[in-house]
Amino acid sequence: MRHLAVFALTVAALAGCGSQRTTMDTPPPTAPSAAVVNIAPAEAAPKTQQAYAQFVDVRTAFEYKAEHADRAINIPLEELEANLDRIERNEPVYLICETGRRSKEAAEMLVSKGYPMVYNVEGGMTVWRAEKLPMAKPAAN
Secondary structure: OHHHHHHHHHHHHHHHOOOOOOOOOOOOOOOOOOOEEEEOHHHHHHHHOOOOOEEEEOOOHHHHHHOOEOOOEEOOHHHHHHHHHHOOOOOOEEEEOOOOHHHHHHHHHHHHOOOOOEEEEOOHHHHHHHOOOOEOOOOOO
């Protein structure tokens, strides 16, 4: 009987030393959240020529009509939220304005609405023009 008691205690002790999973204080990994990516105009220009890329000029209609980057569509910042249906959610969105301020605001809004691939063209049309990047052909009157 004594051997049985010693055996039972040994088994219990060994079971207590087994590999138990320990919990860590760190939360489980989550999917990375979307964030606005700032991109230089020279880097953005070839990307905006890709078939699936969306290039949105958030300046006023007046500014856009005066001149705009090649392939850019115009959705003024003030009208962007009401026109989200014009922007495909799961394809890259490149945003441009005159200096980068309005496009940054637009980019932050799109990210907050769940758009995962949002790019702010830094320096806007000011830099785009200075670097002589592709411009839309003027409309014939």
